[in-house]
Amino acid sequence: MLATMVILAMVITGVIAVSPVVDFGDVRRTVLTHDRLDGVPGSGGEGYSYLATTPGGAPVTWTCEAVIEVEVNPQGAPEGYAELVDSALATVNEASSFTFEVVGETDDRTFLDRGAGPVLLGWADEEEVPDLAGPVAGLGGASYLTGPRGARSVTGTVVIDTDLPRGWFRGMDEEAVLVHELLHVLGLGHTEESGQLMAAQHHGQSELGEGDLAGLAALERHACRP
Template identity: 40%
Template structure:
């Protein structure tokens, strides 16, 4: 920013950015009557005007730096002037003694997580092929749980027949909505064994700051078909979806079996204290 301001000073000295140049024809001036001469002088003074163009350029540069600066100074400046475009309420970080872990952290700072932009909705699309009949209710419950814990807002972009669970950024580097769907191990070999689902996100990096922009959730269709017949099946299916959504927003597995993000979870159906703390920290990041 200092470099750009110095360049503006140089241009101002060379070209006079603070004024509109008044161009006059070459040759002898034509005398004007006294009254018209006075009006002519006033018009020329008005044409010269204030230093608006230069100030406008400086203001635009400062506004750009102000809006996109991901550093602590940028955050404090935005807070000072009350500029915060986050879509949801800022969730307070609970004082818990649970365990949580972030899937990815920022370059050079292992304590700062990679997360989503809280000033943009997390868009998602669903492929319901192979899903249980009540998949909409199950998904809505999980999204509500994650949204309440993070403050992130989710945007439903409808259903689709897409099945590209691995690459959600197209050839023009445009992120696609998070894809949520059901598959078997023949289609997605990583679902083999005791894997109930897969979830994760992809980030883009700008100015050494990473932000998640898309992701995918793949749920085991055969397991969900079995759980749909069990007495406590709905609670277990929703817990699996919430667990995978936890991965999508930025949480990793933990070793504490009291947390929903426990790697081998078989009975926990609610978010634990560590889950809630980690989710709140993911949602408290600055707008990217």
């Protein structure tokens, strides 16, 4: 049985005139639900795709070497969740120049339509987050702002399905699911290559593949270009 990972990308679009300061009261928020396929068709490179792109084809991601704050909501979390989260974040941090950093716990359950601020990481079921219905391991995505200088991510969400039994992923543990969703937050979409952790369907991969690493490197190049 193949487990399908589905992402939920929350897109915040706005226009920044002259000042880089964004008034979120004037920002139009739109929630887009991606299907069970790849990221943007034709985007990325061998073994990876981008979750969202600008009109010019550049991937939407965070600023260069960004420190991305994360708040954890422990409601519904498995035993040992703190170590689980720390290990998943460490895996992503070691593989990229972006840095996820837990800044505390929260009772916030606003998984959708988030404004700028820390990424919210938590656990929920399909009653609370309908897009977790069916064989969905978790959801992940980033919110971003667009302006004259392009697009930049400003917040995000990772939510893991509490209804799935532990070990449901045939050798793919919950840490691998967390890493998969965190890479969505950074800007990677699904790939058709089964040997990658970012494959839409799980085929036993539990570690980052060459395509995953190439995708992270590509995001870094775009984020840090002059």
